[in-house]
Amino acid sequence: MSQHKINDFVVKFANVNGSGSASANQLFAKAILRMGVPVSPRNIFPSNIQGLPTWYEVRISEAGYLGARGGVDLMVAMNPQTWDKDVLGIDPGGYLFYDSTKPLPKSKFREDVHVIGMPLTEICNREYSDPRQRQLFKNIIYVGALAALLDMDIAEIEKLIGEQFKGKDKLIAPNIHALHLGRDFAKANFSCPIGLRVRRAQAVGDRIFIDGNSAAALGCVYAGATVAAWYPITPSSSLAEAFARQCRTLRRDADGNSRYAVIQAEDELASIGMVIGASWNGARAFTCTSGPGISLMQEFIGLAYFAEIPAVIFDVQRGGPSTGMPTRTQQADVLACAYASHGDTKHVLLLPEDPTESFELAADAFDVAERLQTPVFVLLDLDIGMNDRLSRPLAWDDSRAYDRGKVATFDELDAGKEFGRYLDVDGDGITYRTYPGTHPSRGAFFTRGTTKDRYARYSEAGPDYIDNMQRLLRKFETAKDLLPKPVLRPALQPTRLGVIYYGSTSPAMQEALDILEQQGLHLDALRVRAFPFHEQVPDFIAEHDHVFVVEQNRDAQLRMLLVNECGIDPARLTAVLHYDGTPITARFIIREISEDAAALKATPMRKVAP
Amino acid sequence: MTFIAKPKLHHPKLPANKLGFTRRDYEGAISTLCAGCGHDSISAAIIQACFELDLPPHRIAKLSGIGCSSKTPTYFLSSSHGFNSVHGRMPSVLTGANLANRDLIYLGVSGDGDSASIGLGQFAHSVRRGVNMVYIVENNGVYGLTKGQFSATSDRGSKSKKGAINTDTAIDMVMLAMELGATYVARGFSGDKAQLVPLIKGAILHKGAAFIDCISPCVAFNNHPGSTKSFDYVREHNEAVNQLDVMLPRETITADYAPGEVEEVTQHDGSVLKLRKLAAEYDIHDRIAAMNFLQQHKAAGEIVTGVLHLDPEPEDLHAHLGTVETPFNRLAEKELCPGTTALEQFNAAHR
Numbered sequence: 027m028s029q030h031k032i033n034d035f036v037v038k039f040a041n042v043n044g045s046g047s048a049s050a051n052q053l054f055a056k057a058i059l060r061m062g063v064p065v066s067p068r069n070i071f072p073s074n075i076q077g078l079p080t081w082y083e084v085r086i087s088e089a090g091y092l093g094a095r096g097g098v099d100l101m102v103a104m105n106p107q108t109w110d111k112d113v114l115g116i117d118p119g120g121y122l123f124y125d126s127t128k129p130l131p132k133s134k135f136r137e138d139v140h141v142i143g144m145p146l147t148e149i150c151n152r153e154y155s156d157p158r159q160r161q162l163f164k165n166i167i168y169v170g171a172l173a174a175l176l177d178m179d180i181a182e183i184e185k186l187i188g189e190q191f192k193g194k195d196k197l198i199a200p201n202i203h204a205l206h207l208g209r210d211f212a213k214a215n216f217s218c219p220i221g222l223r224v225r226r227a228q229a230v231g232d233r234i235f236i237d238g239n240s241a242a243a244l245g246c247v248y249a250g251a252t253v254a255a256w257y258p259i260t261p262s263s264s265l266a267e268a269f270a271r272q273c274r275t276l277r278r279d280a281d282g283n284s285r286y287a288v289i290q291a292e293d294e295l296a297s298i299g300m301v302i303g304a305s306w307n308g309a310r311a312f313t314c315t316s317g318p319g320i321s322l323m324q325e326f327i328g329l330a331y332f333a334e335i336p337a338v339i340f341d342v343q344r345g346g347p348s349t350g351m352p353t354r355t356q357q358a359d360v361l362a363c364a365y366a367s368h369g370d371t372k373h374v375l376l377l378p379e380d381p382t383e384s385f386e387l388a389a390d391a392f393d394v395a396e397r398l399q400t401p402v403f404v405l406l407d408l409d410i411g412m413n414d415r416l417s418r419p420l421a422w423d424d425s426r427a428y429d430r431g432k433v434a435t436f437d438e439l440d441a442g443k444e445f446g447r448y449l450d451v452d453g454d455g456i457t458y459r460t461y462p463g464t465h466p467s468r469g470a471f472f473t474r475g476t477t478k479d480r481y482a483r484y485s486e487a488g489p490d491y492i493d494n495m496q497r498l499l500r501k502f503e504t505a506k507d508l509l510p511k512p513v514l515r516p517a518l519q520p521t522r523l524g525v526i527y528y529g530s531t532s533p534a535m536q537e538a539l540d541i542l543e544q545q546g547l548h549l550d551a552l553r554v555r556a557f558p559f560h561e562q563v564p565d566f567i568a569e570h571d572h573v574f575v576v577e578q579n580r581d582a583q584l585r586m587l588l589v590n591e592c593g594i595d596p597a598r599l600t601a602v603l604h605y606d607g608t609p610i611t612a613r614f615i616i617r618e619i620s621e622d623a624a625a626l627k628a629t630p631m632r633k634v635a636p
Numbered sequence: 637m638t639f640i641a642k643p644k645l646h647h648p649k650l651p652a653n654k655l656g657f658t659r660r661d662y663e664g665a666i667s668t669l670c671a672g673c674g675h676d677s678i679s680a681a682i683i684q685a686c687f688e689l690d691l692p693p694h695r696i697a698k699l700s701g702i703g704c705s706s707k708t709p710t711y712f713l714s715s716s717h718g719f720n721s722v723h724g725r726m727p728s729v730l731t732g733a734n735l736a737n738r739d740l741i742y743l744g745v746s747g748d749g750d751s752a753s754i755g756l757g758q759f760a761h762s763v764r765r766g767v768n769m770v771y772i773v774e775n776n777g778v779y780g781l782t783k784g785q786f787s788a789t790s791d792r793g794s795k796s797k798k799g800a801i802n803t804d805t806a807i808d809m810v811m812l813a814m815e816l817g818a819t820y821v822a823r824g825f826s827g828d829k830a831q832l833v834p835l836i837k838g839a840i841l842h843k844g845a846a847f848i849d850c851i852s853p854c855v856a857f858n859n860h861p862g863s864t865k866s867f868d869y870v871r872e873h874n875e876a877v878n879q880l881d882v883m884l885p886r887e888t889i890t891a892d893y894a895p896g897e898v899e900e901v902t903q904h905d906g907s908v909l910k911l912r913k914l915a916a917e918y919d920i921h922d923r924i925a926a927m928n929f930l931q932q933h934k935a936a937g938e939i940v941t942g943v944l945h946l947d948p949e950p951e952d953l954h955a956h957l958g959t960v961e962t963p964f965n966r967l968a969e970k971e972l973c974p975g976t977t978a979l980e981q982f983n984a985a986h987r
Contacts, residue, residue: 234986250972252964276974283960292761296728303732308965419983462697462717472718
């Protein structure tokens with residue numbers, strides 16, 4: 027039952043929320059990265075501040091697979107409350123590391139896993155008298171032990187401790203002492219290293235380790251957002267907090283005055299109202315929220331759509347409906363955002379796959395919103411929003427100018443340019459607006475959610491209404507070519523099978539495609555990055571006999587949108603759905619697609635094709 | 637309802653203000669409200685106040701929610717940008733607009749349904765943030781556009797047109813505004829333009845959260861015997877605590893007042909608010925005493941009007957946030973985008 031796994035295994039930490047384990051666990055993950063081996067950690071946490079169970083799952087993968095894998099090779103079981111479940115979750119032949127201070131009956135263990143018991147509490151109690159120190163250093167001690175057990179380079183951890191406590195230098199030595207305590211104990215008492223090993227590699231490159239919310243926030247800073255209005259809600263709060271933090275260093279003038287405003291509003295309705303007011307008045311503004319907030323914003327989103335006011339809305343999705351699973355991940359707000367509000371409405375969605383793309387699409391969202399004068403949703407989810415992920419370094423082109431869209435200036439108005447707020451001068455469905463206060467006698471208009479004519483005058487006339495609604499459809503057509511195009515990954519050999527996916531499914535999908543390919547199942551893959559769908563999306567479906575649509579919700583929401591908006595025969599789109607709140611895994615995708623593909627083979631594939 | 641254009645012609649001798657504008661330049665479209673509606677008198681008072689203060693109309697933004705009162709911004713200041721937003725949410729839209737450009741004057745127009753019921757939260761929070769604005773509630777105690785339901789400012793015991801008695805406690809917007817830290821609080825009556833115009837002028841000059849509760853009878857649904865928001869009732873129970881005169885910094889003070897009767901309050905911009913005291917014991921600077929006074933007189937069935945509270949040195953939301961003087965909507969890439977060097981540092985810190 028012994029196994030040797032080098033740079034390809036999963037370590038899971040079972041902790042108690044609020045015990046200070048998070049930073050120690052992060053230290054562990056980062057040290058492996060510093061050894062040149064890709065890791066992808068995931069926080070699995072409860073809606074609680076202190077006391078409930080929390081897990082930190084670190085996937086180590088030299089091949090660079092960053093999706094959740096499923097299964098556990100080494101369980102660091104520090105939480106008696108979840109012991110039974112944690113022990114049960116270890117793959118056969120795996121390892122169980124635990125605090126052996128208090129003896130446990132034999133029945134609490136498994137025959138088919140290696141058990142490594144270390145008297146952590148006893149060591150801490152001997153070493154420290156302060157209860158808080160006992161708790162905090164216990165975490166560092168187990169990191170030290172793991173370093174020995176997994177053959178990690180202790181110097182990398184020491185270096186990281188030095189960086190972490192820079193400026194609080196007196197904390198460095200005690201932390202390193204605790205680290206060594208753990209390492210030395212492990213070396214003296216266990217046969218180190220075990221069958222799971224980290225070996226220095228060159229597989230990280232120049233990539234950065236960052237969470238999607240921070241990256242999206244920085245995208246807003248770079249895009250010139252000046253107003254952020256938000257209401258606290260997991261898992262999006264850290265986006266607003268990151269924006270405020272980044273602005274404090276990047277957006278102050280020489281006198282310390284702020285070129286930004288962050289308002290923690292009284293609710294999500296006020297948040298989106300402030301965004302709409304600021305955008306109407308010519309500032310770049312955004313809000314960030316999660317599903318329940320999107321529900322609350324519905325009326326305002328319809329107003330912004332109809333009155334044609336830019337607004338950037340980040341939805342860091344969590345499990346729904348209602349309060350749902352606040353600390354679990356899903357892609358379940360696709361339809362709620364695409365068709366948000368009453369009446370005939372459709373909205374632009376941007377679908378980043380990782381933190382770097384969150385940065386890029388966040389910045390693009392402001393250009394798109396102002397170009398199209400409409401709300402734009404950026405759909406992240408908890409998996410990319412709140413977990414550190416290895417991503418391409420962020421890049422910016424210093425010559426990039428913001429696209430502020432069609433705004434009539436003082437000079438244009440003064441020169442007598444005809445101005446009608448809803449007058450389609452260019453035939454692309456996008457009209458000119460003015461900022462309030464631009465010109466003493468020209469260009470003022472009244473903004474309303476109710477019907478108006480092309481000159482923004484109040485009207486309840488049917489033809490005026492239809493004229494406006496048809497123009498909004500033309501504008502939506504214009505949007506298709508403005509938005510990020512889908513990304514195609516062609517199969518190694520010609521195939522009649524395709525797969526469509528988006529957002530945080532990406533890393534699991536990459537891995538699944540590689541493995542399916544090795545197994546002889548070839549699929550062309552298309553990653554959708556925006557709605558309304560680019561021409562290439564229906565074309566891709568037309569080119570294949572059968573297309574799988576992989577997503578993380580119950581109702582196959584993107585598939586529904588494809589059927590609806592592209593007029594696709596639903597029989598040609600097979601839904602692959604993962605929605606238990608944990609991130610989708612390659613294992614799941616492989617199993618589902620393999621089974622479905624086998625079933626498809628049994629019936630002639632061309633039957634349903636046109 | 638259709639948009640009705642007013643004739644541009646006016647009397648050649650119509651007086652002009654310092655900017656050369658006549659009162660007509662501050663008007664809007666012809667009102668489509670009921671004949672005799674109190675709201676139209678408030679629109680006229682806003683026009684008069686802006687005219688007298690020599691304000692360039694395009695430097696004012698007028699925002700409203702939904703309801704009869706919220707329709708009125710169409711009927712004044714046609715050279716200003718207007719925003720008829722969603723029900724009860726004008727304050728958040730105004731707050732956002734104010735953040736984007738601190739240089740404009742923000743006029744929020746709302747009603748008692750819009751601000752005391754569906755929008756009570758947004759009203760409260762915009763006031764407590766100290767948004768620099770003029771927030772006028774055109775308070776008629778009734779839902780007009782939906783034909784006569786009680787609103788949250790309707791007094792307990794007040795009778796509806798159909799004869800129903802209101803059993804719910806009324807929300808007093810003035811008390812709330814004072815409690816929440818509004819730095820200029822006034823109550824006016826649409827039937828007393830001489831009192832109302834200076835109240836609006838004072839509010840516009842005030843550089844903080846200015847709130848005016850303006851009792852404005854609804855001639856269609858709330859102007860009958862038994863109503864406490866009818867013209868007759870308000871006239872009978874109106875207790876003005878002071879009469880305001882607003883003096884711009886450049887104006888010489890000419891009005892004559894008997895000594896001791898008048899209090900002068902010099903505001904931050906140099907404008908002077910001259911208050912002729914009508915109630916000797918009323919002190920607009922003592923917020924707690926003022927609130928007591930208001931409660932006592934309310935209990936006696938009186939409607940206290942005038943400037944009810946004033947802080948001549950207000951601090952607004954921009955001051956709280958420490959924002960730059962330049963309006964956000966004038967900042968460009970060079971002021972906003974940190975550039976590649978900072979991004980390289982960011983990348984390096986995340987490896």
